[in-house]
Amino acid sequence: xxxxxxxxxxxxxxxxxxxxxxxxxxxxxxxxxxxxxxxxxxxxxxxxxxxxxxxxxxxxxxxxxxxxxxxxxxxxxxxxxxxxxxxxxxxxxxxxxxxxxxxxxxxxxxxxxxxxxxxxxxxxxxxxxxxxxxxxxxxxxxxxxxxxxxxxxxxxxxxxxxxxxxxxxxxxxxxxxxxxxxxxxxxxxxxxxxxxxxxxxxxxxxxxxxxxxxxxxxxxxxxxxxxxxxxxxxxxxxxxxxxxxxxxxxxxxxxxxxxxxxxxxxxxxxxxxxxxxxxxxxxxxxxxxxxxxxxxxxxxxxxxxxxxxxxxxxxxxxxxxxxxxxxxxxxxxxxxxxxxxxxxxxxxxxxxxxxxxxxxxxxxxxxxxxxxxxxxxxxxxxxxxxxxx
Numbered sequence: 611x612x613x614x615x616x617x618x619x620x621x622x623x624x625x626x627x628x629x630x631x632x633x634x635x636x637x638x639x640x641x642x643x644x645x646x647x648x649x650x651x652x653x654x655x656x657x658x659x660x661x662x663x664x665x666x667x668x669x670x671x672x673x674x675x676x677x678x679x680x681x682x683x684x685x686x687x688x689x690x691x692x693x694x695x696x697x698x699x700x701x702x703x704x705x706x707x708x709x710x711x712x713x714x715x716x717x718x719x720x721x722x723x724x725x726x727x728x729x730x731x732x733x734x735x736x737x738x739x740x741x742x743x744x745x746x747x748x749x750x751x752x753x754x755x756x757x758x759x760x761x762x763x764x765x766x767x768x769x770x771x772x773x774x775x776x777x778x779x780x781x782x783x784x785x786x787x788x789x790x791x792x793x794x795x796x797x798x799x800x801x802x803x804x805x806x807x808x809x810x811x812x813x814x815x816x817x818x819x820x821x822x823x824x825x826x827x828x829x830x831x832x833x834x835x836x837x838x839x840x841x842x843x844x845x846x847x848x849x850x851x852x853x854x855x856x857x858x859x860x861x862x863x864x865x866x867x868x869x870x871x872x873x874x875x876x877x878x879x880x881x882x883x884x885x886x887x888x889x890x891x892x893x894x895x896x897x898x899x900x901x902x903x904x905x906x907x908x909x910x911x912x913x914x915x916x917x918x919x920x921x922x923x924x925x926x927x928x929x930x931x932x933x934x935x936x937x938x939x940x941x942x943x944x945x946x947x948x949x950x951x952x953x954x955x956x957x958x959x960x961x962x963x964x965x966x967x968x969x970x971x972x973x974x975x976x977x978x979x980x981x982x983x984x985x986x987x988x989x990x991x992x993x994x995x996x997x998x999x
Contacts (some may be wrong), residue, residue, distance in 0.1 A: 614995045617698040618647040618658060619689065619713060621667035621706035623804070623837075624882055626650035628728060628774045628984070629704045633658065635988035643995060646696070647689065661692065667706070682709065690716050697722070699995050703747075704728055711743065718746040725994060727751040727987060732760075740764060749994060751987050755977055756926040771986040772979025775882070779867060779889035780981050788868040793858035794831030796958045798823065799873035799892065800859075801866065801883045802845065804837050808879055809844045811899040812945070816877045817855045819950035824856040826955065832859040833873070835866040875957035875964075877950060884920035884937070888974045893957040893967045895950060896921065896939045917941055923974050936970040 620629040630652035633645055637656070645657065650664035662685055686709065693701065693716075701717050703710040707730030714724045726747045732739045743750075744764035752758055753773045761768045800820065802813035813834070820832045834849075836842035842863045849855065862869055866883075870876060870890035878887050880898040887894045896918035916922055916935050924936035938953045940946075956963035 614643040615698040616643050616645050617693055617701045618645055619710055620649045620704040621664055621709055623650055623664055625704035626664045627652045629653055630656040631984035632987050635984045641992055714746045723748050725749045728753055729757045772983035774983040775886055775889055776978050777981040782867040788865055791860040792831040794829045796830055796874040797872055798832050799869045799876035800834045801878045803879035804841050806844050809848055812879050813848050814852055815945050815947055817852055818947035820856040821854050822947055822951035832856050833869050834861045835869045836863045839863055875954055880917045884918045888920045888971050891971050893964055894937050895953040896937050897945050898941050899945050923977055924970050
């Protein structure tokens, strides 16, 4: 397979990492493909030509999108022009639905082949888009098993490849336990998100909840997990301005899975982090706060009963919970320090609540597939690269 090209659009850091793992899997198969497009450090390290960095594309909520509308319009036109001029063999769109679904429509009009990796959550906020998505996308690589049924009967070729975090989580569990600065027991993990506005809104509530838990468990230790040095700076800046917090707390960078592996329980910002926490078999509560404008608009469009991805997967696998989430959710006005502390306390004790959650997490882990999602995804991409549309 020679002189192949692939346009990749991964507008978020998580998508950058998953796309890079797929590209490296292609390289292991000795597939010679020139990649270009939107990505971050991981795709750059994998040899991709970065036209726009994923950090430029980061937004949080509807308000941020409106503020950066002109920028996104310019980037969209640039990438579409490149697609028209270079005519890549495949366009790989990774999550990032606000941008990528529109791009898929334009690519389809140009007669270009599109593969969508990590399905947009159309099943959560707009099922009416399912038929349209089936018309403009050639292949869908799903990372959750229930997504296959969402597109049944639409004619779209959908393949469940498994969740890409399964491979990394298994690798962490196989490693020796890292030496972490826990300053007491029980150990409680705090995951306040990876975006600036998330940290500013959510961390203060989590930190106050940690102070309440410390009063109930005087020997408790807390670690705030940061995925990068930049996020750690935001966390430390936020903590510096807070008065009410635990006496024994630390910030740890780049060791999130090790932190979760060792923690007795965790407070986790809603998002992919809930799946990562589940894969490390760490009981959790799910927390989220955003602007009231974004929250109000979200209430109008979201069509699933839970916000936390771990609870959506659990619901698809287990029908006996009668509408209750596996992991308690504290969203917007319900996210108060006392509510968080009360929700986490039963998970720190041996008992029926903790046992039931661990059993539920085992079901979620089983549903996410075997390790090697990037290898299975690469197999599909390799087949599509070998044929022109």
